[in-house]
Amino acid sequence: MSGNTALTAIHDLYQAKARYCRTLDTKDWEEFATVLAADVRLDLSDGNPDIEAIVGRDNVIAAIRESVAGARTVHQVHLPEVEISGDEAQAIWPVQERVIWDNGTSLTAFGHYHDRWVRTDGHWALAESKLTHLIMDFG
Numbered sequence: 001m002s003g004n005t006a007l008t009a010i011h012d013l014y015q016a017k018a019r020y021c022r023t024l025d026t027k028d029w030e031e032f033a034t035v036l037a038a039d040v041r042l043d044l045s046d047g048n049p050d051i052e053a054i055v056g057r058d059n060v061i062a063a064i065r066e067s068v069a070g071a072r073t074v075h076q077v078h079l080p081e082v083e084i085s086g087d088e089a090q091a092i093w094p095v096q097e098r099v100i101w102d103n104g105t106s107l108t109a110f111g112h113y114h115d116r117w118v119r120t121d122g123h124w125a126l127a128e129s130k131l132t133h134l135i136m137d138f139g
Helices: 003-025 029-033 059-070
Strands: 034-045 071-077 081-085 088-101 106-120 123-138
Touching: 003 071, 003 081, 003 088, 003 106, 003 123, 029 059, 034 059, 034 071, 059 071, 088 123
Parallel strands: 034 123
Antiparallel strands: 071 088, 081 088, 088 106, 106 123
């Protein structure tokens, strides 16, 4: 992959992850769906073997919608480690999450998204994501 092609691919991938965070936080589920592959796999187990991954775009959206119902959220990702191989990319994004539910409880967490993205017709879609936490502070 040439230098300009690689930079364009990385830029487009950054835009897709930013859109993922923005649409999740604004609860724009229709646009959120556009950054997910149809067979997306989301692992929120954080190392707990009793929690199964969520598979499929509709299932992922439903699970996330339910988890943030009655909450204000902010997901901020920082400079990732990215490897692109053709139309597939692996990325590790440092993430800071803030969630405040209507009942006053809150979560501030720091960790990493371990993502696999696929590109079809120039469009990046999240194919797999595993969220791990280093710090979780409940209030």
